[in-house]
Amino acid sequence: MKTHALRLVLQTLALVLGASGPSEAQSSKAVPADTIVLHGRVYTENAKQPRAQAVAIRGAKIVAVGSDAEIEKMRAVGTKVIDAAGRLVLPGLVDSHIHFMDGSQSLGRVNLEGAKDASDIQRRLREYASNHSGDSWILGRGWNYAMFGPEALPHKKYLDEIFPNRPVFLEGYDGHTYWANSKALALAGITRETPDPPNGAIVRDPKTGEATGALKESAQELVAKIVPKPSRAEKLAALRAGIKWANEHGITRVHSAGGDFEELDLYDELRRHGDLTLRFYIAYFLNPPRLRPQDLEAIENGRKKYHDDWIDAGAVKFMVDGVVESHTAAMLEPYTDDPSIKGKLFWEPSNYKAAVTELDKRGLQLFTHAIGEYGVQSALDAYENAENLNHTRDRRPRIEHIETIAPADISRFGKLGVIASMQPLHSYPNSNALNVWARNVGPERASRAWSWKSISDAGGRLTFGSDWPVVTLNPWEGVQTAVTRQTADGTPEAGFVPGQRLTVAQTIDGYTLGAAFAGHREKWEGSLEPEKLADLIIVSQNVFETVPQKLAETRVLTTIVGGQVVYQADAK
Numbered sequence: 001m002k003t004h005a006l007r008l009v010l011q012t013l014a015l016v017l018g019a020s021g022p023s024e025a026q027s028s029k030a031v032p033a034d035t036i037v038l039h040g041r042v043y044t045e046n047a048k049q050p051r052a053q054a055v056a057i058r059g060a061k062i063v064a065v066g067s068d069a070e071i072e073k074m075r076a077v078g079t080k081v082i083d084a085a086g087r088l089v090l091p092g093l094v095d096s097h098i099h100f101m102d103g104s105q106s107l108g109r110v111n112l113e114g115a116k117d118a119s120d121i122q123r124r125l126r127e128y129a130s131n132h133s134g135d136s137w138i139l140g141r142g143w144n145y146a147m148f149g150p151e152a153l154p155h156k157k158y159l160d161e162i163f164p165n166r167p168v169f170l171e172g173y174d175g176h177t178y179w180a181n182s183k184a185l186a187l188a189g190i191t192r193e194t195p196d197p198p199n200g201a202i203v204r205d206p207k208t209g210e211a212t213g214a215l216k217e218s219a220q221e222l223v224a225k226i227v228p229k230p231s232r233a234e235k236l237a238a239l240r241a242g243i244k245w246a247n248e249h250g251i252t253r254v255h256s257a258g259g260d261f262e263e264l265d266l267y268d269e270l271r272r273h274g275d276l277t278l279r280f281y282i283a284y285f286l287n288p289p290r291l292r293p294q295d296l297e298a299i300e301n302g303r304k305k306y307h308d309d310w311i312d313a314g315a316v317k318f319m320v321d322g323v324v325e326s327h328t329a330a331m332l333e334p335y336t337d338d339p340s341i342k343g344k345l346f347w348e349p350s351n352y353k354a355a356v357t358e359l360d361k362r363g364l365q366l367f368t369h370a371i372g373e374y375g376v377q378s379a380l381d382a383y384e385n386a387e388n389l390n391h392t393r394d395r396r397p398r399i400e401h402i403e404t405i406a407p408a409d410i411s412r413f414g415k416l417g418v419i420a421s422m423q424p425l426h427s428y429p430n431s432n433a434l435n436v437w438a439r440n441v442g443p444e445r446a447s448r449a450w451s452w453k454s455i456s457d458a459g460g461r462l463t464f465g466s467d468w469p470v471v472t473l474n475p476w477e478g479v480q481t482a483v484t485r486q487t488a489d490g491t492p493e494a495g496f497v498p499g500q501r502l503t504v505a506q507t508i509d510g511y512t513l514g515a516a517f518a519g520h521r522e523k524w525e526g527s528l529e530p531e532k533l534a535d536l537i538i539v540s541q542n543v544f545e546t547v548p549q550k551l552a553e554t555r556v557l558t559t560i561v562g563g564q565v566v567y568q569a570d571a572k
């Protein structure tokens, strides 16, 4: 109390003496900074002061942004000085859609990303298996539909050839389809007679009725439930590795869209040990068919316990449909390659609306996974309905993915204040996108593939992420894809739906201030200005001047979270 009164007197005195000039740097002169970053090209994301040279940090917060000369004045004996050496300084990046525990665990498993075909997959599996001969199961992920040719689905025969006796279970890159060998199917008790679970399908041979090893959506749980569970220590080790990887790529906060709410106490344990160097906003994953009392209890307990700058559990995630590649995304019109299917909603619309309305009324932020145009429309309808009933404003409900969209729904994001949470690297125009995804939806719908620019032009707010482990969490590959809509080799030449390309500034906004807004954190994060948390990065190249095709080569040199340096690249 006494100190407080004294500070008040001093502040009043300073005012009277006219010491509080327009620059924050001058008014803070008397109190030295803990850390100053000098000689940078600071891109602040603050419209009032877009560019600067230096940043001063005290405790966990930024206290001043200005010229080198202004910030130098805040240097004292104990001040840590970071020389940005003319490099670009940006607000810390946010990954707005991630499955952090899944991603962290995948770091230690076989990775099939980028394999050319089934025999390339076999080669990788053999190599992994010989290095992990002690593991009872072979687990991994990352295959995509195009790796299996026009069939666009994996088959157990490729696994049985090399692993007749060891169970293998491999997640597709999108997490929506899994691939098991005969041994794994047998251990799970899956036979010709096993019925499809709700919202899932055991893919079967049309002639024999036998399971092929491909398991769509919820059917994967039949095998997943018998896979040996990792220990608590193994999970903590995986999370530490995941956090390190995120910090190395300049990520300072993530928004979890599933699989992490159940692990909240592990994140808390990391914090108690001083190992939490990444901020977590974690959604409860709500399964259909309806919102149950035990869901509400878990959601309310979670947010009561965790609602601070580091761990916040104030969101709920729905998944209303699947993915385009396996025809599980809910479309308004039938799929082009197979007119007998439209895909269907995982939630009965009235149950979904009721759950959205109840959770919105309680002030929770809602995320809805919706990929098909019917899924997207259903989410917009439910959010509009909740707003009309609850008269709530600024709740910022979100739709995740939005791979296809009906033309009339584009402007509804801006009108309703619904956030478009998209993952630039999902539109990466490789053979999976062009030969499977685009074939399935047909050319007319493909002309609105990942329409982030149209949504933004119509007043909708964007936020970007990876959906790791669906794709790498390296945000710089996402930045390049949003700007070029091309592969790393520059194809297609004109870009995939080139009208949706964004500027670098728009893209960076989607990973910083836009993402902070999408998580209700823009008052404290997302830009470099006094009073905000000191989450910032120094990167290897000025992305605003880089050739677009080289944006993905950006490397992070320093990552600061809450005023602490949590990653420093080796000096070269």
Ligand SMILES: [Zn+2]
Pocket: 097, 098, 099, 257, 467
């Ligand atoms: Zn996801």
